[in-house]
Amino acid sequence: MRRKPKSAVTRAVDIIVIAVAIFLVGYIIHKVDTVMIYEWHWDFLWEYILRWDEEQQAYAPNLLLKGLTATFGLVIWSMLLASVIGIVMGIMRTSSRIFFRTVSRLYVEFIRNMPPVVFIFVFFFFLSSQFVPLLGIDQLSVDASPQTIAVLEILLGPPELFANVISGIICLALFEGAYITEIIRAGIQSIDKGQTEAGQSIGLSRFQTLRWIIFPQAVRKVLPPLAGQFITLIKDSSILALISIQELTFLAQEVAYSTQYVFEVWLFVAGVYFCICYSLAFLFTRLEKRTHRIYQS
Amino acid sequence: MEQMISLKNVFKYFGEFRALNDVSLEVAGGERVVVCGPSGSGKSTMIRCINRLEEHDDGEIWVNKNELTEDTRNIAQIRKDIGMVFQQFNLFPHLSVVDNLTLAHMKARGLYKADSTDLAMTYLNRVHIPEQAMKYPAQLSGGQQQRVAIARSLCMQPKIMLFDEPTSALDPEMIKEVLDVMIELAEEGMTMIVVTHEMGFAKKAADKVVFMDEGEVVESAPTEQFFSQPESDRTKLFLSQILTH
Numbered sequence: 001m002r003r004k005p006k007s008a009v010t011r012a013v014d015i016i017v018i019a020v021a022i023f024l025v026g027y028i029i030h031k032v033d034t035v036m037i038y039e040w041h042w043d044f045l046w047e048y049i050l051r052w053d054e055e056q057q058a059y060a061p062n063l064l065l066k067g068l069t070a071t072f073g074l075v076i077w078s079m080l081l082a083s084v085i086g087i088v089m090g091i092m093r094t095s096s097r098i099f100f101r102t103v104s105r106l107y108v109e110f111i112r113n114m115p116p117v118v119f120i121f122v123f124f125f126f127l128s129s130q131f132v133p134l135l136g137i138d139q140l141s142v143d144a145s146p147q148t149i150a151v152l153e154i155l156l157g158p159p160e161l162f163a164n165v166i167s168g169i170i171c172l173a174l175f176e177g178a179y180i181t182e183i184i185r186a187g188i189q190s191i192d193k194g195q196t197e198a199g200q201s202i203g204l205s206r207f208q209t210l211r212w213i214i215f216p217q218a219v220r221k222v223l224p225p226l227a228g229q230f231i232t233l234i235k236d237s238s239i240l241a242l243i244s245i246q247e248l249t250f251l252a253q254e255v256a257y258s259t260q261y262v263f264e265v266w267l268f269v270a271g272v273y274f275c276i277c278y279s280l281a282f283l284f285t286r287l288e289k290r291t292h293r294i295y296q297s
Numbered sequence: 298m299e300q301m302i303s304l305k306n307v308f309k310y311f312g313e314f315r316a317l318n319d320v321s322l323e324v325a326g327g328e329r330v331v332v333c334g335p336s337g338s339g340k341s342t343m344i345r346c347i348n349r350l351e352e353h354d355d356g357e358i359w360v361n362k363n364e365l366t367e368d369t370r371n372i373a374q375i376r377k378d379i380g381m382v383f384q385q386f387n388l389f390p391h392l393s394v395v396d397n398l399t400l401a402h403m404k405a406r407g408l409y410k411a412d413s414t415d416l417a418m419t420y421l422n423r424v425h426i427p428e429q430a431m432k433y434p435a436q437l438s439g440g441q442q443q444r445v446a447i448a449r450s451l452c453m454q455p456k457i458m459l460f461d462e463p464t465s466a467l468d469p470e471m472i473k474e475v476l477d478v479m480i481e482l483a484e485e486g487m488t489m490i491v492v493t494h495e496m497g498f499a500k501k502a503a504d505k506v507v508f509m510d511e512g513e514v515v516e517s518a519p520t521e522q523f524f525s526q527p528e529s530d531r532t533k534l535f536l537s538q539i540l541t542h
Contacts, residue, residue, distance in 0.1 A: 197350050198387035198446075202401040202453050203376050212404055216391050 041261050045268055048255050067251035068272060073157050074168055074247055075234050075276075081173035082233065086180025091210065093185040104181060111178035116239055120171050124243040128167045135166075161246060168237075168245035176233045183225050187218030220291050227284035231277045238273070248272065300359070301326045301457055301488045302347060307356035309342055309512075316342045317353065318512040326456075329489045331499040331520075334509035335535065340492040343509070344459045347490070348379045361456060380450030384462040386442045388434040394421070394445050395430040398452045420448040424478050440471030444478055451482075458482065460491040494539060500524065508532045 032038075045064070053060040061069070089107055092100035111119060144152070149159055156165050191214050199209030219226075241250035248269060256265040302324040309317035317339050324330050332340045345351040347358060349365060349372045358365040360375045389397050398417035402408040408416075421427045424444040434442055443463055450458060460479065464472045476498050483489060483502040493499070499506050499520060506523040508516040508531070516523070516532045527533050 192385075192387075194383060194385050194387035195389065198381075198383065198389070199401075200350065201348055201376060201379070201381040202449060203373065203405045204401055205373070205405070208404050212400060213389055217389075220391065 038263070040264065042264055044259060044261060045264060048259075063251040063255050064248070064268075067246065067248035070157055070161075070165065070246055070251075071234075071237055071248040071276075073155070073165065074172065074237050074240065074245065077156075077169045078172040078176065078237065079230055079233060081169060082176040082180055085173060085177030086184050089177065089181035090184025090188065093181060094188045108178045108181050111175055112182075116175055116236055117242060119175055120239055120243060123171055123174065124167060127170060128163070128243075131170075132163050132167055164245055168240045168243070168247070171243070172233065172237055172240060176229060176236065179229050179232070180226070183222050183229060184218065186225075187222035188214055190221055191217050223284060223288045223291065227281060227288075230284075231280055234277050234280065235273065299326055300324070301328070301361060302490070303357075303359040304343070304347075305357040305359075307343075307346065307353045307358060309339075309346060309351060309353050316512050317346070320356070320509075320512070320514055322507065322514060322517070324457075324488060324490060326488055327486045328505060329483045329487075329503045330491070330505045330507060331503040332490060332492045332507045332509060333494060333496070333499070333535070333539075334515075338509040339512040340509050341461050342512075344381075344461055344490055344492055347459060348376050348381055350381075377453070378456045379459060380453060380455035380457070381459045382443070382446050382450055382461065382463045384465050386434075386439075386446045386466070388442055388446055388449070390434050393431055393433055394426075394437070397434070397445060398449050401449075401453055417448075417452055420452045421445075423451065423481075424448045425474075438471060439467045440474045443467065443471075443475045447475075447478055447482075457488045457490070460489065460493065462492050462494075464493065464495060496524075496536075496539060508535060510535070 048062045048064045050059045050065060051062040052058075089104040092104040093108070095101055114122075152162065153159060156162055188210075195213050195217070196209055199213045200206075204212065237247060238249035240247055241253060244250065252265050252269045256262045259265070300323055302322070304320055304322040307317050307320045308315070320339070320343055322330075322343070332343065334340050342351055346353045347360065347365075353365075361378045363371060363375055363378075365371065365375055388394075389400065392400060395414060395417050398420065399408075399410065399413040402413035402416065403410060418427055418430065421430055424447055426441055426444055426448075429437060429441060429445070434445065437445065443466075447458075447463075463479070464475050467475065472495070476495060479489075479491070479498065480502050491498070491503070503520045506518060506520050507514055508523070508527075508529070510531050516527060516529045518527070523532075524536070527536060
């Protein structure tokens with residue numbers, strides 16, 4: 001697509017706006033420098049990312065890096081689980097059977113009409129006090145063979161936190177799954193009815209039509225809102241700090257309290273979240289362009 | 298020749314609206330039937346009932362000695378015998394032309410990719426566009442898309458082909474290429490029911506013409522007789538309207 005050449009007036013307006021913005025930013029920096037009395041201490045951050053382990057004689061990850069890996073684990077597993085929930089529930093939402101429709105409708109409405117923090121509090125205390133012991137997850141790290149533990153460690157992080165992490169994953173996935181459900185439903189419903197009819201007329205079953213014709217088109221259509229939801233999921237993962245899931249925000253809080261370098265820690269953490277979210281957005285834009293190029297010319 | 302399709306006193310309602318009113322129709326194996334009539338007369342609804350894209354409310358529909366009922370196995374068997382071509386083509390936009398043709402073979406009938414690709418190419422040759430096999434539907438003209446849609450149906454080797462206004466969504470210069478393919482098909486002896494306003498096609502290829510109005514079959518006659526000496530006044534009016542220009 002070619003852009004319309006800009007007129008001289010709009011170009012002048014652009015320049016003025018940018019100049020004003022630069023001036024404001026400069027002014028604020030100047031004020032901070034002269035008025036605010038704060039000494040920045042960025043270098044201490046390093047030791048909270050990697051620390052020198054005297055016993056092992058090697059570098060070991062410290063709180064912030066541990067938090068980051070925990071956040072990564074949480075986010076990846078929640079995304080997968082939320083996608084599975086969203087796909088299943090989204091398909092149920094478009095089902096012709098009233099039972100399936102009602103179940104997924106209840107799920108979506110229940111979650112959408114509750115603040116995330118409240119949901120997570122309610123759900124977590126039920127989950128961690130009832131459900132997780134039920135699954136025997138806290139016994140897992142005691143009973144399982146060393147090999148199993150090793151595999152689980154790669155997947156979920158340190159064994160002593162298995163129950164903690166799994167509760168977090170389930171909470172987040174259930175919460176975000178509701179929104180993904182709605183996105184998937186919208187995608188499926190946006191596909192022309194003629195596609196289903198064509199599928200049926202060449203002898204595909206209902207499920208085959210959904211699987212091979214409707215679903216692939218629906219997913220391509222909802223890539224942008226799906227990307228948005230995944231980014232929201234990453235950001236919402238920080239709420240899990242409230243229920244003591246030991247992820248980035250939670251551990252950053254500890255570092256901030258113990259060091260008193262509040263600004264530095266939170267600015268650093270904000271930057272880390274920004275980088276993760278922005279790279280995901282970038283990835284999705286690329287993906288979108290690719291699928292667009294492939295089948296819609 | 299024995300009956301391929303038989304509709305007996307079929308009724309279909311959309312809410313209060315009676316879309317099909319006591320429709321009966323017999324189509325023999327190898328017979329080519331053109332269904333015409335004003336829009337909203339129930340032509341499309343009738344052929345959509347034959348492969349269960351719509352459910353009829355009363356009456357019987359028999360396809361190749363199977364009665365169309367609720368039974369899903371029965372519906373599957375009947376859809377196996379019938380190919381359908383739509384007004385809007387309804388190609389699968391996310392699949393290449395050849396994948397559009399092979400999908401049902403591979404997923405519903407469990408054929409290997411190589412075998413179904415061979416078959417697909419055979420049918421793309423028959424509709425004269427083998428060179429478009431690797432393209433995507435959006436890259437083709439309307440006429441080419443409709444020919445791919447015909448090939449996709451033929452690929453499932455049906456005994457009967459239904460055409461639901463196959464040329465109505467096409468630009469005038471592309472109508473001929475689609476009709477030519479359909480005429481070739483008719484000459485090969487395929488049983489066909491074609492809903493269309495193309496009276497030229499009817500004269501050339503049809504054995505029988507059915508005129509519908511307000512959900513009823515008003516007139517059903519051999520082609521020659523239908524055009525030369527129509528019986529009903531409504532048919533005469535309709536013919537005078539569409540044949541004058």
